[in-house]
Amino acid sequence: MLVGIDIGGTKTQMKAANGLAVSDISMPTSEWRARQNAEVDAAALIAALTKMTGGKLPEVLVAGSHGCDTDEECGAFQQRLAQLLPATAVLVLNDSELLLPAAGKDVGISVICGTGSIAVARSDDRRMIAAGGWGWYLGDEGSAAGLVREAARAVRRSLDSGEPLEQLGRSLLQALGIDNPVELGRALGDQGSAARIGSFVPLVFAAADAGSALTLDVIAQGGKALAALVSRLIDRGAPGNDIVTGGGVITRQPRLFEAFHSALATVAPDWKLTLLREPPVIGAMALARQLQAGERPAYLPLPHVAGTISNEGDWRAA
Structure with missing residues (x-):
């Protein structure tokens, strides 16, 4: 068996x-x-x-x-x-290392983007080379938890600049059961885990679908951050020219995949990106x-x- x-x-x-x-x-x-x-x-x-x-x-x-x-x-x-x-x-x-064999690839970089995010490759001597995977507080760029964190930061910056609360901010406040944007940080911290924080990520993409400029930028920056993880592994000698990505967020959200794909064209133009749907x-x-x-x-x-x-x-x- x-x-x-x-x-x-x-x-x-x-x-x-x-x-x-x-x-x-x-x-x-x-x-x-x-x-x-x-x-x-x-x-x-x-x-x-x-x-x-x-x-x-x-x-x-x-x-x-x-x-x-x-x-x-x-x-x-x-x-x-x-x-x-x-x-x-x-x-x-x-x-994340299951992605390459699942896609029929032997060598390359795997990028998982679900609750958290990490990019992993293997050197010629079997050693793991990783970038990302630091948890929602420090990293997990482009992941469910990371996008929610960056969405809350975008709302904060917008309000600090004197702009009115827009769709993204209103959605987050309602979902967290608060009525004061100042409470955003505390309310997110009270969730207690990346899984709980990441559970709010559908609101981010819904706001993007509704035309929220703040959210569209958050998603674009999430794609660039994932591409930066790949770039770091290439700089450290990751072999091959295949990148396979998967995970609950990037497979379900075309906006994030396209942002990642677009960013890779700049940092890894010779590498082929595959989205694993299996x-x-x-x-x-x-x-x-x-x-x-x-x-x-x-x-x-x-x-x-x-x-x-x-x-x-x-x-x-x-």
């Missing part, structure tokens, strides 16, 4: 293939991941998996995980899962099939097999 898992900031999707039988479930990530004890979280994920599979354990498991933003974080999570699945080949990546978990399944067949992509880190990191010369699919 092969298992692929896409752990997003808001939603976790699991897919299992056992011969011709395929199981597929989605659940809120907060339903199993508390982010207070890594061992408990790993055990909770495996419990959810075995519930889906009727207690059967996979031969190969590939997971892309939001929050695994360095090789060390991915490796630590991979080791915890491998300890719980001693007979399984286990590979853990950043969740679920990223498909990329996890594609990698799982490669590992099962004994193939190991040279650009990805080494999997755990039988509870330990495999070596280049002796690894075989279980």
Whole structure:
């Protein structure tokens, strides 16, 4: 049995293939991941998996995980899962890294834009090169939470310049249940998480559809910020010439994709941008099939097999 898992900031999707039988479930990530004890979280994920599979354990498991933003974080999570699945080949990546294989690409830059945002590539020695992914307070440019934050800042700047409250500001105040723009910052902070803040992003695009000049600029700047993440990775030696983007915001909002596409024409004119419309978990399944067949992509880190990191010369699919 092969298992692929896409752990997003808001939603976790699991897919299992056992011969011709395929199981597929989605659940809120907060339903199993508390982010207070890594061992408990790993055990909770495996419990959810075995519930889906009727207690059967996979031969190969590939997971892309939001929050695994360095090789060390991915490796630590991979080791915890491998300890719980001693007979399984286990590979853990950043969740954005599922985009390239899902689109049928081997090498390039993946840009995920959902609750948060991050751009990731791999160097020739398998090391992760990342830009972004700093959370809504410091970064997550172009993401749901980032766009809402920048929308509130745009409203603030507009009011500081003596302009009247326009559509964007009125929508945010109404959604947050406040009547004074001065309370915008406090009301957003009270949401307590990127997922909650990002839940207001449909208001941003609705205001753009209504002709809000402030919002149109916020979206354009979001596209430029995502392109800047790509530019930084190219400057750091990211290989290839493919960029694959996906995630709940950019796949549903053509305005943001077009802003990103337009900005890339300036900073990465020789790179090809692909919008992934399929679920990223498909990329996890594609990698799982490669590992099962004994193939190991040279650009990805080494999997755990039988509870330990495999070596280049002796690894075989279980």
